[in-house]
Amino acid sequence: MVLSGALAGVATTLTACGNAQDTGGSGTGAPGAAKGSSSRYLKPSERTVTPTVKGTTLDGKHADIAAMRGHAVVINIWGSWCAPCRKEAPELKKLSEQTAPLGVKFLGIDIRDTKTAAKAFERNFGITYPSLYDPDSRSLIGFKSLAARAVPTTYVLDKKGRVAAVSIGPLTARDFYPIIKDIAAEQA
Numbered sequence: 001m002v003l004s005g006a007l008a009g010v011a012t013t014l015t016a017c018g019n020a021q022d023t024g025g026s027g028t029g030a031p032g033a034a035k036g037s038s039s040r041y042l043k044p045s046e047r048t049v050t051p052t053v054k055g056t057t058l059d060g061k062h063a064d065i066a067a068m069r070g071h072a073v074v075i076n077i078w079g080s081w082c083a084p085c086r087k088e089a090p091e092l093k094k095l096s097e098q099t100a101p102l103g104v105k106f107l108g109i110d111i112r113d114t115k116t117a118a119k120a121f122e123r124n125f126g127i128t129y130p131s132l133y134d135p136d137s138r139s140l141i142g143f144k145s146l147a148a149r150a151v152p153t154t155y156v157l158d159k160k161g162r163v164a165a166v167s168i169g170p171l172t173a174r175d176f177y178p179i180i181k182d183i184a185a186e187q188a
Contacts, residue, residue, distance in 0.1 A: 052142040113133075
């Protein structure tokens, strides 16, 4: 495992868009995070949150992360109105392509947005993985104590469906790939 131990916890307040405020420890600049971001890796023994997230995607299909168990799953909370989300979108596209051979699944959750703007965002950035349409941000409740408090937020679920890593703020493919790769390599 590239990562050692849990990185600093992150306590933030939900912002309309932007970076979270790190409240201590070494979270800022942690592996997988771009400058101004915070990441947290959870050792298998620390993984206690198994989110429940399901709904209708932007293209009208049903998606449920419970159906993705057995795979590492990357979930990205985003909005077309969010400048850091626009910065991060090409990185997520690259990550989804790089990790597909590892069996990793991706799911976006578009919050506080219109379908028209969200679909244009996906089209402009070439995003091919599905995104739930959640204008009221209700799906975030499924993450319980790890619910997103800033946008963008990215989660990596292990093969058992538990939150194994969280990145708040825009991430980079170069830095976040090793985290996803390690979680995807874990035994179920």
